[in-house]
Amino acid sequence: MEISALTRSVVKRNHAVISPDGYINSRVPGWDNCTVNVIINEQMGAHLCQTLITLNEISVLTGATLHSQLFFYVVEGRCTATVGGETNTLEKGQFVYIPIAKEYKVDKPEPGTQLLTFHKVYEKLDGYDVPPVIFGDAANIEGPTYLGDAALRLQVLLPDTLAFDMAVNIFTYDPGGHLPFVETHIMEHGLIYLQGQGVYMLDKDWYPIKKGDSIWMAPYCQQWFTAMGKEPAVYIYYKNVNRFPTTV
Numbered sequence: 001m002e003i004s005a006l007t008r009s010v011v012k013r014n015h016a017v018i019s020p021d022g023y024i025n026s027r028v029p030g031w032d033n034c035t036v037n038v039i040i041n042e043q044m045g046a047h048l049c050q051t052l053i054t055l056n057e058i059s060v061l062t063g064a065t066l067h068s069q070l071f072f073y074v075v076e077g078r079c080t081a082t083v084g085g086e087t088n089t090l091e092k093g094q095f096v097y098i099p100i101a102k103e104y105k106v107d108k109p110e111p112g113t114q115l116l117t118f119h120k121v122y123e124k125l126d127g128y129d130v131p132p133v134i135f136g137d138a139a140n141i142e143g144p145t146y147l148g149d150a151a152l153r154l155q156v157l158l159p160d161t162l163a164f165d166m167a168v169n170i171f172t173y174d175p176g177g178h179l180p181f182v183e184t185h186i187m188e189h190g191l192i193y194l195q196g197q198g199v200y201m202l203d204k205d206w207y208p209i210k211k212g213d214s215i216w217m218a219p220y221c222q223q224w225f226t227a228m229g230k231e232p233a234v235y236i237y238y239k240n241v242n243r244f245p246t247t248v
């Protein structure tokens with residue numbers, strides 16, 4: 001019997017673990033007939049927003065990006081996305097990056113389709129154009145070993161050019177694989193586990209983590225992870241990148 005008074009979710013000054021056992025649904029204007037869980041947001045101290053959307057056959061998402069760019073990733077299922085007049089079917093593992101000043105529509109979903117979104121206010125860099133719309137497929141993106149450790153593979157989904165101020169990567173750890181050192185860095189992360197389990201150390205606290213769990217790590221939140229279990233642990237994560245680290 002589940003003890004309703006207990007949760008694995010934790011929200012702290014510089015990190016949060018959000019497990020599905022604490023989800024409450026939100027209603028978002030323009031995102032009709034769907035279930036939205038706002039998992040990470042500025043209200044908790046983050047500089048990004050991360051949501052998980054569950055669609056049914058009559059769900060339709062419409063909107064426009066004004067100040068914030070938007071990244072949709074298909075966690076489960078299939079749908080159709082139209083951005084800037086280009087329409088594509090998106091299957092599991094496929095995504096669309098929507099820069100600022102674009103209208104978008106997501107519809108014709110397979111019932112039960114789950115979409116992950118990352119939102120970040122875009123910081124324009126002088127001399128660089130706003131990035132284009134990008135439709136992509138994680139299955140077509142190489143996952144070279146991370147820092148020479150064959151147990152770790154990192155797929156970088158978006159072009160790493162200075163026009164982009166955000167990155168979205170997929171990190172795969174074989175069972176027993178672990179980050180080579182405790183990271184302490186300025187970049188912020190929002191992530192969700194697509195597969196597997198393990199233990200995440202965040203700011204000296206230790207959290208058992210599994211598929212479906214999300215984590216927010218503020219800038220300089222010390223972080224380390226090791227994968228456990230019989231299958232690789234896989235998470236997709238957001239990272240702010242490529243901007244001057246302070247006011248010039």
Ligand SMILES: NC(=O)N[C@@H](O)C(=O)O
Nearest residue numbers: 171183187189223237239
């Ligand atoms: N936590 C974590 O995955 N961090 C790194 O991979 C990184 O890209 O900062």
